Amino acid sequence: MYDICPYVNPEKRPPGWKPDPEIQKKFDELRKKKNHPKAEKLRWIEKILKAANASSTKASNSEDTKKNGAKEEQANLVFDSDEFCGSVIDTVMSAAASTGDLKHEFVLDSGATVHITNDRSNLTNMGTQTRVLLVGNDKIVVHGPGEMRIFPTAPTNSMVKEKGIRILEAWFVEGMHTNIISLSKLRKHGIVERVSSQFIREKDTEGHGTGMA
Secondary structure (H helix, E strand, O other), rough: OOOOOOOOOOOHHHOOOOOOOOHHHHHHHHHHHHOOHHHHHHHHHHHHHHHHHHHHHHHHHHHHHHOOOOOEEOOOOOOOOHHHHHOOOOOOHHHHHOOOOHHHHEEEEEOOOEEEEOHHOEOOOOOOOEEEEOOOOOEEEEEEEEEEEOOOOOOOOOHHHHEEEEEEEEEEEEHHHHHHHHEHHHHOOOEEOOOOOOEEEOOOOOOOOOOOO
């Protein structure tokens, strides 16, 4: 069962739920935009959620779905509803302030299960695997994995600014509209986030070091 932000999926609104008028207005305005990068991001999120729900229904009807995965694996997007909703609201609320292309940006995604880049040159020590992630009826071909370094903006310390954060397992997806950093994988490797300030750090070192994820 997937917990979905009520602003994105009306079917998941609990009884008595009422949207904040200002936030709802932002969503409505953003959905009308055709070539806005933030609008494209929102539509992509909604597409993934729709596919994930369809995939979840299929899985409940047949246990065989979990076993057929030698070269194909199910990309189950499991996330905390409040956290995910917050990330979507942040996307919507910042839409008016940013018109830049997301192609060269790195998006911290609470729903992603893998790190993804749309630029092969971002990867070093790249593997030769080609895998297919199933998202509902859609297939996404990924190549790799490889290592990648990201360089967070302020606030950060001098070491992170110089050496960045080392991403150990990132996959190349040609044509992806942006680069995605999986928040769940960061957490598994001891890098945590402070949602209120959009700040990430190493759990045990308070950010003193380059970190690996």
